[in-house]
Amino acid sequence: MTKEALKINENDLVANEYINIETEIKKLQEKKSELKETLIRRAEKDKITTYKVDKHTLHVSWVQRKVLDMKKVRAKLTRQFIQANTNITENYTIKITGR
Numbered sequence: 001m002t003k004e005a006l007k008i009n010e011n012d013l014v015a016n017e018y019i020n021i022e023t024e025i026k027k028l029q030e031k032k033s034e035l036k037e038t039l040i041r042r043a044e045k046d047k048i049t050t051y052k053v054d055k056h057t058l059h060v061s062w063v064q065r066k067v068l069d070m071k072k073v074r075a076k077l078t079r080q081f082i083q084a085n086t087n088i089t090e091n092y093t094i095k096i097t098g099r
Helices: 003-046 070-076 079-084
Strands: 050-053 056-059
């Protein structure tokens, strides 16, 4: 096998492994969401809010959080102020699309 063919195969393996991991993460996140909904429903219906299992304790609780409405903030600020105080960050992103 040539050096070029070896590079392509190694790159394909890395990309395939990355895609497989992303797929597993998505499946796990979906399962986590289902379990979270079950825990929330049990907390609301049966008032079960604490689970002690093995070495962990899981608490289900209702919280309220204050969140600043950025649309309204931007509406009050000038374009120049927003532009002068906007930071630009650079980083890589990887997107996976199906064929």
